[in-house]
Amino acid sequence: MTNLWLNPADVPSFPTDWRVMPTEEASIQLPVGLRYDARTVSPVGAIPVVDQSQGGFLGFHNDPPGVVVTQDHPVVTFANHTCALRLFREPFSCIQNVFPKIGRDGICDTTFFYYASQGRVTLTDYKGHHPLFRRALIPIPPLSIQRRIAAILSAYDDLIDNHRRRIRLLEEMARRLYREWFVHFRYPGHESVPLVCGEQGESPNGWQWQSLDDLAQVNANQLSERGLPPNIYYIDIASVSPGQIDTISEIPANDAPGRARRVVADGDILWSCVRPNRRSYAVVLQPDKHTIASTGFAVLSAKTVPWTYLYASVTTEAFVGYLSGRAQGAAYPAVKAADFQNATILHPDDAVLSRFHEETEPLHRLAENIRRQITNLRRTRDLLLPRLMSGRLSVAAAEAAVP
Numbered sequence: 001m002t003n004l005w006l007n008p009a010d011v012p013s014f015p016t017d018w019r020v021m022p023t024e025e026a027s028i029q030l031p032v033g034l035r036y037d038a039r040t041v042s043p044v045g046a047i048p049v050v051d052q053s054q055g056g057f058l059g060f061h062n063d064p065p066g067v068v069v070t071q072d073h074p075v076v077t078f079a080n081h082t083c084a085l086r087l088f089r090e091p092f093s094c095i096q097n098v099f100p101k102i103g104r105d106g107i108c109d110t111t112f113f114y115y116a117s118q119g120r121v122t123l124t125d126y127k128g129h130h131p132l133f134r135r136a137l138i139p140i141p142p143l144s145i146q147r148r149i150a151a152i153l154s155a156y157d158d159l160i161d162n163h164r165r166r167i168r169l170l171e172e173m174a175r176r177l178y179r180e181w182f183v184h185f186r187y188p189g190h191e192s193v194p195l196v197c198g199e200q201g202e203s204p205n206g207w208q209w210q211s212l213d214d215l216a217q218v219n220a221n222q223l224s225e226r227g228l229p230p231n232i233y234y235i236d237i238a239s240v241s242p243g244q245i246d247t248i249s250e251i252p253a254n255d256a257p258g259r260a261r262r263v264v265a266d267g268d269i270l271w272s273c274v275r276p277n278r279r280s281y282a283v284v285l286q287p288d289k290h291t292i293a294s295t296g297f298a299v300l301s302a303k304t305v306p307w308t309y310l311y312a313s314v315t316t317e318a319f320v321g322y323l324s325g326r327a328q329g330a331a332y333p334a335v336k337a338a339d340f341q342n343a344t345i346l347h348p349d350d351a352v353l354s355r356f357h358e359e360t361e362p363l364h365r366l367a368e369n370i371r372r373q374i375t376n377l378r379r380t381r382d383l384l385l386p387r388l389m390s391g392r393l394s395v396a397a398a399e400a401a402v403p
Helices: 110-116 130-135 143-182 307-313 317-326 337-341 350-390 395-400
Strands: 019-022 027-029 047-050 057-061 075-079 085-088 098-103 137-140 195-198 201-204 208-211 216-218 231-235 249-252 260-263 269-272 281-283 291-294 297-302 344-347
Touching: 075 110, 085 110, 098 110, 110 137, 110 143, 110 350, 143 307, 143 350, 143 395, 216 337, 260 297, 269 307, 291 297, 297 307, 297 337, 307 344, 307 350, 317 337, 350 395
Parallel strands: 231 291
Antiparallel strands: 019 137, 027 098, 047 057, 075 085, 075 098, 195 201, 208 344, 216 297, 231 249, 260 291, 269 281, 269 297
C-alpha cells in the first residue's frame, strides 16, 4: 500500500463508522533508553539492537533492553531514513533514528497500527521521513474491527515466521554437518585416516588445501548489454541478505541497470563484493530462465567440488573474516574477484564430498521450497491488506480464507 494521505481531501470513502487520523494521534512514541552504535554492540547477546533495515540488527548486547516488549504488548518501530516498519514482540534496543511506537489506548490497536501504517511513507531518498510519517493519515475503524483485521494479517505473518524457523533449522543442520565433518574431521570412516600437519594445520591424509580458483569458477558467465534477453529476472545487491535472496525483480532489458550482467544458474553462489562484513551471500536454486545478477556480486560456480560444500566453505566466519580483511576503500570497502580466487579452501576426499552432498542438498532444496511458500503467503497478505484497510473486503470473508 503506497497511499500517502496528508489532507482530508486525499482520503477515499470509508464505512461510516470508520475515522481517519494522523499516525501521531493514533500512537504514542516510547522512550528508548540508551541508544547503541557499531562501537557498542557485539555479534552475539541477549538483546538485539534494531537498525534501519527491514529485517536485520546492528548487533546485540547483554544490558537491560531499551524498549520492554511482550507477546501481548508488541511495539512498532519506524526507521527515519529508510521508512522500514517492523513489529516486535520481544525486548530490544535501538540505534539513532529508529522510533518505537504503540497504539494509543482506546483509539488504536498496536498491531493494527503496524499494518495500517504500511507504505504510508515510502523511501524516495536517504533523508528524514519521520515528520512526514507523523502527519500521514491512517484509517481507524472501531477497535473490535481493528483487532479482527490485525488477527487476519497476523495469521499470515505467523505462518511466515514458522516457515522461517523451519528454514533456520534446516540451515543449521547443514552447518553442523559441515563443522562435524570438515572442521572437527569426524566424518564417516575418519577412524582409519590419519591426520597430517601442513601449513594450514592438521587435516586428514590425502585432503589438500587449494585455492578457490581450483575448486570453482568466479564470474564465469557474463552478458554484454546487447546480449540481454528481452526480459530478465534481476538480483540486485540490496536484494540479498545473509543466506537468502529476498527479492528478484522481473524487468525489461531496456530498463535494466548497467550492472545487470552476471548470468546465474542452479547451485551458483552470490557473494556481495561490497562490505563483505555484512554477509550478503546466498545460493541460487531453481532460478527462472534469464536470471541475471548485479556485477556487484562475485558469482561462484562449483567446478571440482559439490556446490553444497562450496557454499558451506565460503560462508564460514573464517571466510567472512578473510574477505573483510582483504576489503579496500574507506567509504565502500570492497573485495575483487581475485580475492575470492586466491582464498584457500580445503579439498576433501571425493567420496566424503559426495556423501556430504547427498546429506545436505535435500536440506537446501527443502529450505528453498519453504522460501517460495513464504513468497506466496506474503503475496496473499499484501493483496488482502489494502482491501481490508479500505473496508472494500469484509472482515468475515477474509477470516474465512485464513489458512
